[in-house]
Amino acid sequence: MPTPFRFSLEKTDSQSRARAGLFSTPHGDIRTPVFAPVGTQGTVKTLSPDELTDLGAYLILANTYHLYLRPGADVVQRLGGLHRFMAWPGPILTDSGGFQVFSLSGLRKISNDGVTFRSHIDGSEHFFSPEKSVQVQEALGADIIMAFDECPDPMDYDYNVVALRRTHGWAARCQKAQTRSDQALFGIVQGGIFPELREESARFLSALDLSGYAIGGLSVGEPKAKTIEMLDLTVPLLPPDKPRYLMGVGSPEDLFSGVERGIDIFDCALPTRLARNGALFTSHGRINLRNAVFAGAEGPIEEGCTCYTCQRFSMAYLHHLYKAEEILGLRLNTLHNVHFLLELMRNIRSSILQGTFAHLKAEFVSRYIPVQDDAQRRENLSQRRDRKEPAAKPGPQRRERSSSSPLDD
Amino acid sequence: MPTPFRFSLEKTDSQSRARAGLFSTPHGDIRTPVFAPVGTQGTVKTLSPDELTDLGAYLILANTYHLYLRPGADVVQRLGGLHRFMAWPGPILTDSGGFQVFSLSGLRKISNDGVTFRSHIDGSEHFFSPEKSVQVQEALGADIIMAFDECPDPMDYDYNVVALRRTHGWAARCQKAQTRSDQALFGIVQGGIFPELREESARFLSALDLSGYAIGGLSVGEPKAKTIEMLDLTVPLLPPDKPRYLMGVGSPEDLFSGVERGIDIFDCALPTRLARNGALFTSHGRINLRNAVFAGAEGPIEEGCTCYTCQRFSMAYLHHLYKAEEILGLRLNTLHNVHFLLELMRNIRSSILQGTFAHLKAEFVSRYIPVQDDAQRRENLSQRRDRKEPAAKPGPQRRERSSSSPLDD
Numbered sequence: 001m002p003t004p005f006r007f008s009l010e011k012t013d014s015q016s017r018a019r020a021g022l023f024s025t026p027h028g029d030i031r032t033p034v035f036a037p038v039g040t041q042g043t044v045k046t047l048s049p050d051e052l053t054d055l056g057a058y059l060i061l062a063n064t065y066h067l068y069l070r071p072g073a074d075v076v077q078r079l080g081g082l083h084r085f086m087a088w089p090g091p092i093l094t095d096s097g098g099f100q101v102f103s104l105s106g107l108r109k110i111s112n113d114g115v116t117f118r119s120h121i122d123g124s125e126h127f128f129s130p131e132k133s134v135q136v137q138e139a140l141g142a143d144i145i146m147a148f149d150e151c152p153d154p155m156d157y158d159y160n161v162v163a164l165r166r167t168h169g170w171a172a173r174c175q176k177a178q179t180r181s182d183q184a185l186f187g188i189v190q191g192g193i194f195p196e197l198r199e200e201s202a203r204f205l206s207a208l209d210l211s212g213y214a215i216g217g218l219s220v221g222e223p224k225a226k227t228i229e230m231l232d233l234t235v236p237l238l239p240p241d242k243p244r245y246l247m248g249v250g251s252p253e254d255l256f257s258g259v260e261r262g263i264d265i266f267d268c269a270l271p272t273r274l275a276r277n278g279a280l281f282t283s284h285g286r287i288n289l290r291n292a293v294f295a296g297a298e299g300p301i302e303e304g305c306t307c308y309t310c311q312r313f314s315m316a317y318l319h320h321l322y323k324a325e326e327i328l329g330l331r332l333n334t335l336h337n338v339h340f341l342l343e344l345m346r347n348i349r350s351s352i353l354q355g356t357f358a359h360l361k362a363e364f365v366s367r368y369i370p371v372q373d374d375a376q377r378r379e380n381l382s383q384r385r386d387r388k389e390p391a392a393k394p395g396p397q398r399r400e401r402s403s404s405s406p407l408d409d
Numbered sequence: 410m411p412t413p414f415r416f417s418l419e420k421t422d423s424q425s426r427a428r429a430g431l432f433s434t435p436h437g438d439i440r441t442p443v444f445a446p447v448g449t450q451g452t453v454k455t456l457s458p459d460e461l462t463d464l465g466a467y468l469i470l471a472n473t474y475h476l477y478l479r480p481g482a483d484v485v486q487r488l489g490g491l492h493r494f495m496a497w498p499g500p501i502l503t504d505s506g507g508f509q510v511f512s513l514s515g516l517r518k519i520s521n522d523g524v525t526f527r528s529h530i531d532g533s534e535h536f537f538s539p540e541k542s543v544q545v546q547e548a549l550g551a552d553i554i555m556a557f558d559e560c561p562d563p564m565d566y567d568y569n570v571v572a573l574r575r576t577h578g579w580a581a582r583c584q585k586a587q588t589r590s591d592q593a594l595f596g597i598v599q600g601g602i603f604p605e606l607r608e609e610s611a612r613f614l615s616a617l618d619l620s621g622y623a624i625g626g627l628s629v630g631e632p633k634a635k636t637i638e639m640l641d642l643t644v645p646l647l648p649p650d651k652p653r654y655l656m657g658v659g660s661p662e663d664l665f666s667g668v669e670r671g672i673d674i675f676d677c678a679l680p681t682r683l684a685r686n687g688a689l690f691t692s693h694g695r696i697n698l699r700n701a702v703f704a705g706a707e708g709p710i711e712e713g714c715t716c717y718t719c720q721r722f723s724m725a726y727l728h729h730l731y732k733a734e735e736i737l738g739l740r741l742n743t744l745h746n747v748h749f750l751l752e753l754m755r756n757i758r759s760s761i762l763q764g765t766f767a768h769l770k771a772e773f774v775s776r777y778i779p780v781q782d783d784a785q786r787r788e789n790l791s792q793r794r795d796r797k798e799p800a801a802k803p804g805p806q807r808r809e810r811s812s813s814s815p816l817d818d
Contacts, residue, residue: 041729041730041733041735042726042729042730042733043730043735043737043738045735045736045737046736046737046740047737048717048737048740048741049721050717066733070729070732070733071704071725071728071729071732075704075705075725075729078705079705079707079723079725079726085723085725085726085729086726087721087722087726295480295484296484296487296488298488308457308459312458312496313496314488314494316480316484316488316494317451317488317494317495317496319480320450320451320479320480320484320494321450321451321452323479323480324450324451324475324479326450326452326454327454327455327736327739327740328452328454328455328456328457329452330736331455331457331736331740332457
């Protein structure tokens, strides 16, 4: 039976590693480079599937850990799989649950077999192994599934040595455990900020001949220079004919940085999470609706933006919805931010095809003022803390609407 | 200059007071009887204006008290009025602010001039008079505006005698204060559960020859039999060629009850508020998503329902979104409930035109099990308490997303 997955490169940039490709899946083609909005619990927060289609999303991500706990992979399977459950007809990627499980520190037992952890919802005990992760992901039925990996502190060498060995063994076990041929299994390169470990990981996983390769354990608190060093080192060691996925990365400047280093797939909860906090992307940088200067602003978030929000609503209205804590505000902000990133990726892709990527990047960089490296790092670190928090106090269902904890999104 | 408002009756039912009509406004025709979803703060909670159009909403309501406090009527006016501010092109009705101001008990001073009250947002002191209410409503720019009225406890005779005198004086002052000819001013019949007061009110206000008449102070805790008695008494005393509006009423059974007594316009936050609490309308009565029985339910909320939610999503998915506290769930529930009431009203209107209203009602009643009268009364009373709560603790901005307090919706 021919595999339903084919990754064809349409164009490779002459001045960088940037490339434009097409990844075929059972639920449609993914034009790369692509940004995948995050739909942790089977919904990209605040958006309907039709809105995602209108936004031109090619791929969305859902979280295995969350869906396994609630509503349960068996429920999703009985209801026809995740595509039908959430009424999203396009490609879906599920992570392995590793990242979440390993963020529940203090409440896990790790062995070569797998990991015992407690639910952040009700404190109940669960066990994930590579086989279990694949089994759950097969029940969910995404188009792209991820190998179960261990996610150590990227700066801790000794831990990374041990964890890497385990991650590699687990990747091979995931490959063996797969029973469905209509799901592309991606391996995840780990190794923290240590060149020799990253190299070892890229070589080991490449030898497994998986359907694609992710780079994990980056943008989780390490210095940005290290992120870039690891990318520069790792990507050339991966098979050029397989898609490459940089996990959890999604600020506009990081998309450029990843694309020019040869990354094809990105995912990040940043645009949706920022939106719910009133932070909006513009071509000049982020702005925040909280700012009283917007209370009377007649114009849209950005002149010329073609998103639904900018075409209909003033900043003053969005400011009002934010202050009045209206759900429509969360929706309109999310629509804008997701549109911004998807449109940016469409422009990036066109520029690669037209040979003008370097020009586009220069133009973008000249206008866009990123959040300070330090501030960004503080943000990431505080997200890591949030991520660990639920484990410290497991208990009855947390009731936080539109929370900004990464465990929720 | 010809008034832009014309109310023409298309058909009057032969067996009841039910009637089908057309009320023309500067922003479009309203086919009556009509149910108006409530958009307190300039947004029908969770819905976009396009969704309201798709749902077939003819008229929406916004609250003067809320918009006056935030973002401020001057801001809305500078931005082109409420229609443009919220990007809703159809007819809008604003209440006078009276109902809200009088629910802020303990913190108001009432005189014949007007009412001094404190903001539930920041405790700041404000003054509303009939003239001020009209001025604010003119700045907001709705198609239908309401006279400023006093809303007493419907069971307190002595208070109702005093309040009614004031309400009548205020209605006349509102009429005098009006400077725009493109807004229809409606008077509000008060008088609690006291037939002679209701009669006096209907006669007094009818003599003012206003553009329409509302019946206020009902469904606020009084026994249902009294509500019906007051309706039966009041409606025949109102001019037949003017639209009649029953304020704050919107359960399916109450729509039938109001329509057959000659009511043309209804508004209620019930469908949107219930939706956010997981309570959904079906032709057999309300169901609640909380119920574990829905965790694996493959079907839609109601077979045959043509709303977006029922056409795409299983009850199991909605149950999941509810449990996972996902905003999309609040949206999908709201779409269904608002659709249910608007569709019900479309069917009611058709049945009046076709002379089958009694048949439709009999069919509906035979299937629909309303929430117990007692339970409904408790619900209304508890809403009244909610309404008063913020006044008791004014202070810095309350942070309650998707609150179910009537002050929020």
